[in-house]
Amino acid sequence: MLKGKKIVLGVTGGIAVYKAVDLVSRLRKQGCEVRVVMTEHAQQFVTPLTFKEISGNQVAVSMWTANQEFNVEHIALANWADVFVVAPATANIIAKMAYGLADDLLSTTLLAAQAPIIVCPAMNTGMFENPATQENIAKLQSRGVTVMPPAVGVLACGTSGAGRLPEPPQIVEFISDFFAKREGDMRGLKVLVTAAGTREPIDPVRFVGNRSSGKMGYAVAQMAAERGADVLLVSGPSALTPPANVRTIKVETTNEMLEACLAAYPEMDIVIKAAAVADYRPRDVADQKIKKKTDDALTVVMDKNPDILKTLGAAKTHQVLVGFAAETQNLIDNARDKVVKKNLDMIVANDVTAAGAGFNADTNIVKFLFADGAIQSLDCLPKTEVAQRILNEALRIKSERK
Numbered sequence: 001m002l003k004g005k006k007i008v009l010g011v012t013g014g015i016a017v018y019k020a021v022d023l024v025s026r027l028r029k030q031g032c033e034v035r036v037v038m039t040e041h042a043q044q045f046v047t048p049l050t051f052k053e054i055s056g057n058q059v060a061v062s063m064w065t066a067n068q069e070f071n072v073e074h075i076a077l078a079n080w081a082d083v084f085v086v087a088p089a090t091a092n093i094i095a096k097m098a099y100g101l102a103d104d105l106l107s108t109t110l111l112a113a114q115a116p117i118i119v120c121p122a123m124n125t126g127m128f129e130n131p132a133t134q135e136n137i138a139k140l141q142s143r144g145v146t147v148m149p150p151a152v153g154v155l156a157c158g159t160s161g162a163g164r165l166p167e168p169p170q171i172v173e174f175i176s177d178f179f180a181k182r183e184g185d186m187r188g189l190k191v192l193v194t195a196a197g198t199r200e201p202i203d204p205v206r207f208v209g210n211r212s213s214g215k216m217g218y219a220v221a222q223m224a225a226e227r228g229a230d231v232l233l234v235s236g237p238s239a240l241t242p243p244a245n246v247r248t249i250k251v252e253t254t255n256e257m258l259e260a261c262l263a264a265y266p267e268m269d270i271v272i273k274a275a276a277v278a279d280y281r282p283r284d285v286a287d288q289k290i291k292k293k294t295d296d297a298l299t300v301v302m303d304k305n306p307d308i309l310k311t312l313g314a315a316k317t318h319q320v321l322v323g324f325a326a327e328t329q330n331l332i333d334n335a336r337d338k339v340v341k342k343n344l345d346m347i348v349a350n351d352v353t354a355a356g357a358g359f360n361a362d363t364n365i366v367k368f369l370f371a372d373g374a375i376q377s378l379d380c381l382p383k384t385e386v387a388q389r390i391l392n393e394a395l396r397i398k399s400e401r402k
Contacts, residue, residue, distance in 0.1 A: 001179040001226060002172070003031030008077050008115075010086040010106045011051070012093045013041020015156040016122040016165035020087055021046060023168040024054045030172060035060065035077060037106045039093070063105050078112035085175060086110070088122030088165045091133050097145070098136035118178060120148045120171060125161030148174050170244060176226060177245040184228025185395065191229040192261065192268045193221040193246075194275035194308075196236035198254045202300060203286035210276050211359040214238035216324070217274035219387040221246050227391065229270075234260045236275055254278050254305040261308060265315065270394045272322045273309050274348075276359075281305050313343030320398050322390060325349040326358070335369050345397050346370050348390060356380040368393060 007027060011020045024034050036051040037060045048059035060077065086093060086106075093107065097119070102108040110117065119140060127133060128150060137147055148171065151164040166174070181187055195217020199207040214235060221233040222243040231246040234257055242248040251257045254277045265271065280302035290298065309323045323344045325335040328351065335349035350366045352358030357365040357380070364386045368376040370393075378389060 001176045001184065002027065005032045005179065006080055006082045007032050007034050007175070008081040008084045008109070009034055009036050010084060010089075010093070010110065011036060011038045011042045011046075012086065012088055012090045012106070013039055013044060014088040014090050014122050014165070015045065016088040017042055017045040019165050019168055021050055021054055023087060023171055024051060026168050026172045027175075028055065030176070033057075035080070037061075037077065037109055039104060039106050041090075060105055060109075063108065075112055077109050078114055081113065081115040083115050083175065083178070084110060084113050084117045085120065085171075086117070087120035087171060089119045091121075091123050091127045091130075091136075094119065094121060094133060094136050094140065098139045116144070116146065116178075116182075118146045118148060118175060120165060121150050121163070122165035123150075123163050124155060125159055125163045128163040129161075146178060173244050180226050180228040180245075182228075184226070186224055186391065187228030189229045189269045189398075190267055191221075191224045191231045192234065192264055192271045193217050193224065193231060194234045194236075194257060194261065194273045194277075195221065196238040196240075196275055198236045198257055198275065198277045199252055200254065200278045200281035200305070201285050202282050203288065203290045205289045208278055208280065208282065208300075208302075209237075210278065212236070212276035213360045214240050214275075215360070215362065216364060216383050216386070217272075218242065219383040220272050220274055220390060223384060223387040224270075224272075224391055232264055232268075234264075234275070236277070254281065254308065258306055258308045258311065261312060262315075265312060265319070266317075268319055270320045270322070270391075270398065271312060272390060272394065273312070274324050275308075276324075276326055277305065277308060279305055307342070309338075309344070310342045316343055318401075320345050320394050320401075322394055323347045326352045328353050331367070332369070332375070335367070336373075339369055339371055344371065346393055348386075370397075 027034050034055045035057050051059045096107045102111045151166045152162045153164045154160045196214030197210040197212035199209040201207045218240050221231050225231045225245045233246045233248045249260045283301040283303045327334050335347050339347050347369045348366050350357050356363045364383050365380045366378050
């Protein structure tokens with residue numbers, strides 16, 4: 001979402017200015033063109049030369065400095081930008097913006113801005129929580145300014161609380177998500193994604209599970225969010241970090257996943273069930289660890305778990321429902337059978353024994369089977385690209401229903 005975007009970064013006088021240097025670097029790596037406007041106080045922490053070298057553009061610092069690029073610099077920057085980002089945003093610049101003051105280049109440019117504005121507050125906790133600052137932030141939000149919540153932690157002054165400037169990767173993701181919500185082809189859609197495996201306890205120590213890492217489902221959730229969707233990720237146990245721009249519910253068992261899915265299902269537009277749930281669960285779960293006995297076998301009686309995908313298929317009204325089939329044999333026949341029996345719009349089938357596919361891999365080799373009998377085969381692709389292809393087909397199916 002950020003490739004080719006023109007960003008004006010306003011940098012104000014806070015100790016977190018050093019993070020703004022990294023932010024510019026990361027934005028450029030995403031394909032953005034960045035122009036920096038610095039306040040006089042910001043220059044006490046980092047020189048304009050630093051931002052010039054990192055951004056590749058002249059840095060704007062004063063209303064009175066001649067600029068060979070722009071005749072009226074604050075107006076030119078205001079018209080040039082796709083978005084204004086103020087990071088770090090001190091209590092002072094937030095107050096200026098709230099009351100429409102324009103006494104330096106940055107505040108004047110912001111007042112003239114035609115593009116949307118994102119403000120990233122960074123200040124002492126007491127200053128951030130002060131009613132005056134909170135009223136100013138609320139006033140900006142009422143005018144359509146987007147405010148990124150500050151991080152919570154130890155501040156430069158030694159206190160701890162809200163007020164830290166989020167880390168640059170988080171700010172980049174926030175900006176990307178901002179554009180996705182405005183421009184992405186999935187904006188306005190609600191998407192439910194399930195991921196990873198489920199675990200069924202035998203005793204407090206042992207469980208029945210599978211080898212799913214969650215990589216495929218997490219990739220789908222991330223790509224959907226980057227395309228503007230409102231994403232809910234219901235995840236079994238996984239070592240992966242959920243994407244920051246999706247809502248995540250962590251579950252353990254198949255029944256817990258079913259409950260979470262059913263609660264959200266009525267409002268969803270697209271459901272992509274990439275989780276590899278446990279089909280069976282132990283009938284009796286021991287309260288204490290089962291002790292090993294010499295030469296004795298352990299018999300665990302298993303009961304069948306509810307079929308989440310079939311349950312969702314039976315309750316389907318307007319949703320586009322996409323399932324997954326991880327198979328080791330008879331791939332097409334088994335996948336086609338699931339499409340029919342579970343009332344799916346599409347299933348993503350893969351042979352988990354194939355090289356480059358299956359659990360824990362960063363790539364996948366899949367076939368799409370559709371309700372009309374069509375089959376589409378994909379080559380070995382990164383799971384992020386497979387996720388994009390899945391979303392493309394889900395959007396196509398949804399659009400054809402109108």
